[in-house]
Structures are given as structure tokens and as C-alpha cells.
Amino acid sequence: DTEVTQTPKHLVMGMTNKKSLKCEQHMGHRAMYWYKQKAKKPPELMFVYSYEKLSINESVPSRFSPECPNSSLLNLHLHALQPEDSALYLCASSFHTSRIDYGYTFGSGTRLTVV
Amino acid sequence: DAKTTQPPSMDCAEGRAANLPCNHSTISGNEYVYWYRQIHSQGPQYIIHGLKNNETNEMASLIITEDRKSSTLILPHATLRDTAVYYCIVRVGWGNAGNMLTFGGGTRLMVKP
Numbered sequence: 161d162t163e164v165t166q167t168p169k170h171l172v173m174g175m176t177n178k179k180s181l182k183c184e185q186h187m188g189h190r191a192m193y194w195y196k197q198k199a200k201k202p203p204e205l206m207f208v209y210s211y212e213k214l215s216i217n218e219s220v221p222s223r224f225s226p227e228c229p230n231s232s233l234l235n236l237h238l239h240a241l242q243p244e245d246s247a248l249y250l251c252a253s254s255f256h257t258s259r260i261d262y263g264y265t266f267g268s269g270t271r272l273t274v275v
Numbered sequence: 276d277a278k279t280t281q282p283p284s285m286d287c288a289e290g291r292a293a294n295l296p297c298n299h300s301t302i303s304g305n306e307y308v309y310w311y312r313q314i315h316s317q318g319p320q321y322i323i324h325g326l327k328n329n330e331t332n333e334m335a336s337l338i339i340t341e342d343r344k345s346s347t348l349i350l351p352h353a354t355l356r357d358t359a360v361y362y363c364i365v366r367v368g369w370g371n372a373g374n375m376l377t378f379g380g381g382t383r384l385m386v387k388p
Contacts, residue, residue, distance in 0.1 A: 205375055252319075252376075263324065264311075269317070
């Protein structure tokens with residue numbers, strides 16, 4: 161298995177809703193990442209997990225709450241989002257955070273619309 | 276980290292070679308050059324990387340100048356499916372946990388019939 165699987169592919173949520181994005185990989189990667197991508201912009205790093213521990217939070221608002229329950233799963237819990245949070249949310253994984261010469265593997269993303 | 280400069284857009288005729296340039300004049304000796312691409316509505320895809328020697332794989336070739344201040348990604352026979360945004364990124368290959376992959380503006384390549 162050489163893929164990163166993200167679910168759902170599309171999500172529409174109201175500003176008072178609570179929802180979760182899910183990411184899964186079975187490549188034995190021990191680093192996982194969340195990126196946010198607005199239309200016609202490059203992806204921006206949000207969070208980094210290394211060996212199931214949060215190692216980097218790029219000053220992301222607390223309405224985004226990441227979770228890494230095991231080495232294969234990464235969740236992003238969403239609560240009280242704003243319309244400007246509408247974006248493509250990308251999950252990625254790599255062998256380690258300290259070695260990226262093997263590259264990152266990205267999922268296809270979840271397209272989130274906040275209404 | 277070294278910054279990169281890429282043209283915002285390029286066109287290429289189908290079947291011809293696409294040559295995508297990248298300037299990274301402040302690159303350090305231990306920084307690699309990576310190329311990723313993002314096809315519309317998909318996640319970025321790793322293409323190739325190199326340190327100082329030219330590299331080739333089944334997708335592309337990477338030509339790095341001798342002074343390492345610039346590089347060119349070559350898609351030898353571009354197809355319509357190569358239409359995408361191509362990102363050139365320089366990063367240390369080995370390092371501490373803060374060594375993340377950061378994307379710049381990229382080049383939007385349009386392959387035309």
C-alpha cells in the first residue's frame with residue numbers, strides 16, 4: 161500500500177458544527193502532516209506529528225484540533241469554524257521528520273466548505 | 276532555508292520537452308533540490324530530488340548547475356496529463372524535526388495539444 165487515504169473527500173459544515181477529517185496510511189511512515197490550501201495558493205503547513213506526538217503547531221487557531229491515535233491514523237477535529245476556513249485540507253506522511261529525501265506522500269485532500 | 280524563484284506560468288506543446296527553471300541562489304551546501312507537482316484538485320506528488328549531480332527517473336530529469344544556484348526540471352515528452360503546478364523546494368535532507376517541506380508559488384505548466 162503506497163497511498164495516503166483521506167476521508168471525506170468533500171465536507172460542508174455550518175459554523176456551529178463539529179466534524180472530523182480522517183487520514184490513514186499503511187506505509188510504516190512515522191511522520192504525518194496536515195496542510196491547508198486556499199484556492200490558487202500553495203499548501204501551508206499546519207501540524208506535524210512525529211511518532212504519534214505533536215511536534216509542530218504552526219500557530220493554528222484552537223478551532224482546529226489534531227489527533228494521532230496510532231502510527232497509521234491522523235485526525236483533524238473541527239469546531240466553530242469560520243467561512244474563511246474553507247479550503248482543501250491535505251494530509252501527508254513521510255518516513256521521519258528528520259529525513260525527507262524519500263519525499264512526502266500526500267493524500268488527495270478533503271475539500272471543506274464552511275457555511 | 277534557501278528561497279526559490281520560479282516563473283508563475285509556462286506553456287508547452289504536447290510531445291515536446293517541458294523545461295521548468297528554478298533559481299535558488301542562496302542554497303546551502305547541505306540543501307537538496309526537490310520537485311513536486313500538483314494536478315488540479317489532487318494532493319502534491321513527489322517527482323524527483325537531487326543534491327549536486329543530475330538525476331533521472333521514470334518521470335523526469337533534474338539538471339543542477341555546477342554552482343547549484345539554479346536547476347531545471349525536464350519532462351522529456353510532455354502530455355496533457357502533465358498540466359499541473361510544479362513546485363521547486365530546497366531543504367536539508369537530514370536534520371532536526373523542524374525540517375519541514377514548505378511550498379513556494381510554483382510554476383503553472385499548461386500542456387497544449
